[in-house]
Amino acid sequence: MRNIASLLFTAGLAFLLLVIAAQLGFGEPPMRIGGDILSQAPAEVGATNIVTAVLLGYRGIDTLGELSILFAAATATGLVLVRGRKDCEHHAEEPPGGFILRTGADLLFPLLLVVGFYIIVHGHLTPGGGFQGGVILAAAFFVLVLARPGKDGSGGMSHTAIAVVEGLAGAGFIALGLWSLWDNGDFLKPMLGHGVMGELLSAGTLPLLSLAVGLKVGAELAGLMTQLAEQPATAQHPHQHPHPHSEDGGS
Amino acid sequence: MSALNLDTLSFAAILYAGAIGLLVIGAVGMVMANHLFRMVLALAIAEAGANLLMVLTGWRGEAVAPILGVHEAGVPMVDPIPQVLVLTAIVIGVGVQALAVSVLLKIHRIYGTLDVRELRRHLELDICRDAGIVPDGSREAPAGERPLPPPIPPSIPARAAAAASDRPLSDPTGASQ
Numbered sequence: 001m002r003n004i005a006s007l008l009f010t011a012g013l014a015f016l017l018l019v020i021a022a023q024l025g026f027g028e029p030p031m032r033i034g035g036d037i038l039s040q041a042p043a044e045v046g047a048t049n050i051v052t053a054v055l056l057g058y059r060g061i062d063t064l065g066e067l068s069i070l071f072a073a074a075t076a077t078g079l080v081l082v083r084g085r086k087d088c089e090h091h092a093e094e095p096p097g098g099f100i101l102r103t104g105a106d107l108l109f110p111l112l113l114v115v116g117f118y119i120i121v122h123g124h125l126t127p128g129g130g131f132q133g134g135v136i137l138a139a140a141f142f143v144l145v146l147a148r149p150g151k152d153g154s155g156g157m158s159h160t161a162i163a164v165v166e167g168l169a170g171a172g173f174i175a176l177g178l179w180s181l182w183d184n185g186d187f188l189k190p191m192l193g194h195g196v197m198g199e200l201l202s203a204g205t206l207p208l209l210s211l212a213v214g215l216k217v218g219a220e221l222a223g224l225m226t227q228l229a230e231q232p233a234t235a236q237h238p239h240q241h242p243h244p245h246s247e248d249g250g251s
Numbered sequence: 252m253s254a255l256n257l258d259t260l261s262f263a264a265i266l267y268a269g270a271i272g273l274l275v276i277g278a279v280g281m282v283m284a285n286h287l288f289r290m291v292l293a294l295a296i297a298e299a300g301a302n303l304l305m306v307l308t309g310w311r312g313e314a315v316a317p318i319l320g321v322h323e324a325g326v327p328m329v330d331p332i333p334q335v336l337v338l339t340a341i342v343i344g345v346g347v348q349a350l351a352v353s354v355l356l357k358i359h360r361i362y363g364t365l366d367v368r369e370l371r372r373h374l375e376l377d378i379c380r381d382a383g384i385v386p387d388g389s390r391e392a393p394a395g396e397r398p399l400p401p402p403i404p405p406s407i408p409a410r411a412a413a414a415a416s417d418r419p420l421s422d423p424t425g426a427s428q
Contacts, residue, residue: 006282014275017304021267024308034309034330041331042319050317050328054335066339073346077353127318131342197319217342224349231356 046194047124047203055129056209060188063209064173067216071170074220081227097147105147112140120214124203130213137218142225162223169215176205176212266307273300287358287365291351298344302337309333 037054047053055063097105116136123129177188184191188209195202277297284290309330315322317331359365362373379385 003283006279010275010278010282013278014271017271017274018268021271021304034332037331038317038328048319050319050331051334051338054331055338059335063339066343069343070346073343073350077350080350080353080357127316129338131338135342135345221342221345221349224346228349228353228356 042197045190045203045206046197047206048197049124049126049129051127052123052129052206052210053203055131056124056188056206056213057190060177060209063213064177064188067170067173067213070217070220071166074166074224077224077227081231101147105143108143109140112136112143116140116214116218120210121200121207123210123214124206125200130210131217133210134214134217135221137214138221138225141218141222142229145226145229159223159226162219162226166216166219166223169212169219173209173212173216176209180205263307263310266310267304270300270303270307273297274304276300285367287355287367287370288352291348291355294351295344295348298340302340302344305333305337305340307333 037058038050041047041050041053041057045053045057047057116133116139118133119126119128119136120130120133123133176191180189180191181187190204190206192204194204197203201207274297277293277295277300280293280296281290284293309332311327311329314327314329317328317334355365358370362370364370364373
């Protein structure tokens with residue numbers, strides 16, 4: 001009965017979406033604001049990459065909201081998993097990663113860092129920006145964590161350092177917005193003039209905002225993944241219930 | 252858009268159908284799966300479908316990416332706003348999945364299973380134990396309220412003693428079946 005109801009629901013959902021999509025007019029975006037932004041963004045913001053101009057210029061406060069959602073997810077994960085980290089202290093060490101994995105991680109780490117920062121600081125010029133580069137930064141640190149599992153690992157980074165970077169980046173984003181509010185009365189309005197379009201130091205405060213977003217996203221995701229990686233294997237734990245059931249109980 | 256011929260139309264229809272299909276597959280998986288980790292995977296699939304659908308609403312047949320200076324001026328560009336929304340949605344999706352997986356880890360550590368049906372049974376028992384009541388529907392406490400039996404007059408000592416030994420029902424673990 002429950003399956004029939006859910007199938008009916010999803011069939012209705014599919015029908016609804018298909019009808020909406022059929023009325024959209026293929027290849028003819030129904031939204032006019034996109035065209036307006038495309039025509040006005042180069043003069044107003046001065047960024048070559050219009051996606052970044054929208055992300056940090058026109059919709060900066062939404063980006064702040066999205067950063068706070070990410071922060072909430074990371075904090076909640078830390079709260080949920082905080083017991084596991086304590087259990088991990090007196091838990092068996094995980095097997096070492098091996099020579100090839102460690103050397104590969106060491107080689108990959110600086111390259112990933114360079115690529116991540118390049119993508120972050122060129123966010124207003126080329127495809128990329130804070131979110132994408134931040135994910136690459138997080139991947140750089142996570143490669144280290146994966147290659148050196150166990151206590152001494154964590155890629156040599158501590159949760160405190162991650163939290164400090166994350167907090168500073170978030171505070172920097174808000175500080176830039178408050179500076180703009182102080183200066184011309186609009187929160188998160190791009191400042192510092194436009195510069196020459198297409199150069200690295202152009203588009204005002206957009207590169208700075210992009211850097212803040214990148215550092216924050218990188219720190220959040222690195223913290224999330226590190227916390228998940230530090231979890232002990234659950235199977236060896238004593239359960240509250242004496243007869244743990246098999247993990248695969250699906251279908 | 253003079254370049255909107257039949258090929259573009261059918262191409263777009265395939266794209267839309269694919270995105271909606273992913274979304275629906277994810278929704279079906281989330282509702283019908285009995286394993287929590289499969290629900291998380293279905294959530295990821297549905298999210299991919301939703302992101303694709305959103306990007307597709309800004310798609311145009313002949314348009315290029317909204318980056319200035321790569322193509323000559325005057326070429327139509329795709330709508331940048333759905334791209335911005337999806338850009339943040341992807342990263343947030345990763346965060347939400349990490350949160351979901353961490354909750355799953357906790358559940359598995361406590362109950363030793365991720366099967367929804369077994370978890371429901373365990374949870375009911377635990378809630379009843381914490382509340383200090385006998386689980387609903389068990390033999391000792393059928394569903395619904397039931398008035399307490401009238402006090403047995405002490406004039407019948409044998410029945411009073413039997414009732415006193417029979418009454419305490421504070422051990423719900425034995426009452427589950």
